[in-house]
Amino acid sequence: MQDIKTYLSPRGIDEAVRAMAAGDVTVFCGGTDLSPQVESGARQYTATLMNIRRVEGMSGIAEAGNLVRIGALTTVTEIRRDPLVARVASILAEAAEHFASDQIRNAASLGGNICNASPAGDMINPLLVLDAEVELARWQDGAVATRRVAMADFFLAPRQTAKRDGELLTAVFFARPATNFVACFRKSGPRPALEISTVSVGIGGRLDNGVFRDVRVAMGSVAPTPLRARHVEAALEGKRLDADGILAAVAAAKTDAKPIDDVRASAWYREHLVQVFTEEVLNHVLGN
Amino acid sequence: MSLATEIKFTLNGRPVAVRVPVTMKTLTMLRDLLGLTGTKYACGEGECGACTVKVDGKTLNSCLMHAVDCDGREVVTIEGLKTPEGMNPMQRAFVDHGAVQCGFCMPGMIMQADYLVGENPNLTREDAQRGLEGNLCRCTGYTKVLDAVGSVVEQKCCGRC
Ligand SMILES: Cc1cc2nc3c(=O)[nH]c(=O)nc-3n(C[C@H](O)[C@H](O)[C@H](O)COP(=O)(O)OP(=O)(O)OC[C@H]3O[C@@H](n4cnc5c(N)ncnc54)[C@H](O)[C@@H]3O)c2cc1C
Ligand code: FES
Ligand code: FES
Secondary structure (H helix, E strand, O other): OOOOOEEEOOOOHHHHHHHHHOOOEEEEOOOOOHHHHHHOOOOOOOOEEEEOOOOOOOOOEEEEOOEEEEEOOOEHHHHHHOHHHHHHOHHHHHHHHOOOOHHHHHHOEHHHHHHHOOOOOOOHHHHHHOOOEEEEEEEEOOEEEEEEEEHHHHEEEOOEEOOOOOOEEEEEEEEOOOOOEEEEEEEEOOOOOOOOOOEEEEEEEEEEOOEEEEEEEEEEOOOOOOEEOHHHHHHHOOOEOOHHHHHHHHHHHHHHOOOOOOOOOOHHHHHHHHHHHHHHHHHHHHHO | OOOEEEEEEEEOOEEEEEEEEOOOEHHHHHHHHOOOOOOOOOOOOOOOOOOEEEEOOEEEEOOOOEHHHHOOOEEEOHHHOOEOOEOOHHHHHHHHOOOOOOOOOHHHHHHHHHHHHHHOOOOOHHHHHHHOOOOOOOOOOOHHHHHHHHHHHHHHHHHHO
16 A cells, blocks of 8 residues: 555645645545445555545535536435425435435435446436536636536546546536426345445436426446436437337337346346336336 | 544544544544444444444444544444433333344444434334344344334333433
């Protein structure tokens, strides 16, 4: 292990990104991903260890015009209990409900879940369905500069994201969904709690007199990165959400999912499950 | 030698100042530096809840939390639950219901159960079951644990809360 030379606990985004600009910084928040990764040797700390828990302006859930902003430090427990989330983006609360255990949810941050970039990240799936964007901050020309990247373009390869060295994820934004927006999430594992998703499926869209529009479908753990399932989306877009529509979507799910065999499940089982879930979630969407 | 830093926080109601290596976990700090061995090490990976402590009113796994992150915060361990009269109601209920066998999971189990009832005075048996999902016990089978938690909820509902 490399010697840690500096420990920082910045209070402001400016202070944090300024330190990150110097390079070689390991950011930690709840530590629920990082701690086991370092313990197992999968990852190592770098010269500077930075605790971002106390950075101001990076917590909480609020409306900003037509947008909903969730700070990167917001915990999964806060998302699970938030009245605004429950009202306008219940799919996010649904995913929080099936996330780890109470103790992990109390520590786990939204930003950590996204930056860890696991194909099984359970906050990622509903955010893809909500067509969210992440805000990334960096230090440039003596000031904080920010850019936004759509979640759909953020995950590049296993554990690799569009976030560059020196960038801090500060918040997530999504447009407040229309009143006829309906969405559901389903994840599987052999038990309800403390389960890393074997497969997850999230589907949302506007239900306009039985016709499904602006459809977004997200799949977890069936490809090297979290995925927008474009074939399923195309099969559903502008169609009636009836038995035939659902059948077409289920067939398309096989084209989008590129699962592998791993310790949690075989590729065959995942391919089967993703179809079962696509059907179940769509039936659920109809029921709502 | 790993870099160390001084932190100050409140531990079971008392202020403490301690120098900790920046990579040390809260659990190691509690047990090895501060001598509070009530909080247990079992899996070390966030799976079992034996290391559950309360930080700023929320329970979490101290085996995952960096000790430096305790700085300025309020930490409560199983040692901090006792009242001047002795055991707190949750500890008492676990004893009265025989909810304990080997006892290794119990500090974490009781911390979490106490937190759940504090958060929701009308906790149902199902709520308790869900809330204790992060606490694994290899001995008891959970039935008496849930009975114990339920009895504390009932006490609270008969006007003594
Ligand atoms: C027992 C157990 C069960 C779990 N169950 C689930 C589950 O059901 N579903 C699920 O999705 N996950 C689960 N996880 C994984 C984990 O809890 C989550 O991914 C969590 O949200 C990570 O957040 P954190 O704050 O702990 O991140 P940390 O561990 O502190 O950080 C994670 C990574 O993100 C980086 N990072 C963190 N915040 C930022 C930021 N703002 N900007 C830039 N980089 C940042 C860190 O450098 C690190 O690489 C589980 C973990 C454990 C130990
Ligand atoms: S020792 Fe911390 S959860 Fe098991
Ligand atoms: S009483 Fe033995 S592990 Fe729970």
